[in-house]
Amino acid sequence: MAEITDVGYRPGLNAPIGMDVIDFTELRSRAERRGIALAGPQRPDFHHLIHVDPDAEPLAHTVDFTEHVVPPGGWLWVRPGQVHQYGALTRSHGTIVIWRPGFITVDPPPPETPVLPGGSARDAIDLALRHLLADYADLGSMSLEAHNRSLRMLLAVLLLRLAHAGAAPPPSGPADSPFERFQHAVERDFTRTHRVADYAAELGYSARTLTRATLSATGRSAKSYLDARIVLEAKRLLVHTDRASADIARHLGFTTPGDFSKFFRKHDGRTPLTFRAQARGVG
Incomplete structure (x- = not known):
C-alpha cells in the first residue's frame, strides 16, 4: 500500500x-x-x-x-x-x-x-x-x-x-471568526487534545460559543467536528501506511490502544484493523 x-x-x-x-x-x-x-x-x-x-x-x-x-x-x-x-x-x-x-x-x-x-x-x-x-x-x-x-x-x-x-452555503465568515480560528486550531492540535474545552480556553471563547459557531458553519457541533477530523486522520493512516494500530493511537493522542479502538468503533462501527482490511479489499 x-x-x-x-x-x-x-x-x-x-x-x-x-x-x-x-x-x-x-x-x-x-x-x-x-x-x-x-x-x-x-x-x-x-x-x-x-x-x-x-x-x-x-x-x-x-x-x-x-x-x-x-x-x-x-x-x-x-x-x-x-x-x-x-x-x-x-x-x-x-x-x-x-x-x-x-x-x-x-x-x-x-x-x-x-x-x-x-x-x-x-x-x-x-x-x-x-x-x-x-x-x-x-x-x-x-x-x-x-x-x-x-x-x-x-x-x-x-x-x-x-x-x-453547487448550492453551497454562504461563505463561513472572515478569517478571524470563531469557527475559522477553531478550524485552524483543530488542524494544528487534534493529535494533542480531543477536548473542545481546551480549544475554547486557548482561543478565548466559551465551549458554547465554539459549538454555536461550528453548528452555523458546518451543521455539526464542535465536538462532532473535532471527532470527525480525528477519525479522518486515523483512516488515512490505517489505509495509506502499515503502522500498527497502537502506533497510530499514540500518534493521535490516545492514552491506550483500547481507547483508540473504542473511539474508532463508536464513529465508524468497525475496529481499526477491520476498517483497514476492508478498505484495502482483503477483509
Missing part, C-alpha cells in the same frame, strides 16, 4: 505569487520531475480547482476515501490537507487552478462533490474562467502587485460562481 506523499507548493517560474494555472499535460510533467505518482495518495498544502474540458473524457478522482467522477465540463475542488488520487489522467484533459491558503482573503466553502453547472450558471462560470486565464497570461501589462490583486479578485469571482452553482 502506497504511503501518502506530502506535496508542497511549487509554482512555475513565471507564475504570480501564490497562484498558478496548469493543464493536465503540465501536471503530469511536473509530477514526473518531482517523482510524484499521481495515481498514489497525495496530501498537498494548497488548493486544487480541477476543471475537465467540455469535450474531454470524465476524470476519476478519489478524495479522502470518496470516489468521484468529474464529468465533461465539471469541476472539483480539493482543499489543502485532503488526501487525493488521480484516476487515468491521460484519458482526459482540462485545467487546474492551484493557490496557496491566504492568496484570497475569504474562500467560499467548496462543494463536497463535483459540480456540473448548467444554463446561465455554466455561462457565467466559463466567462469567469476565461477572464482569470486571460489575466493570468497577461503578466507584463501591470506591476506584479497589481497583477496579483487582479488575480485574487478574479479567482474570488470564479469560486463564488462555483459555490452558487
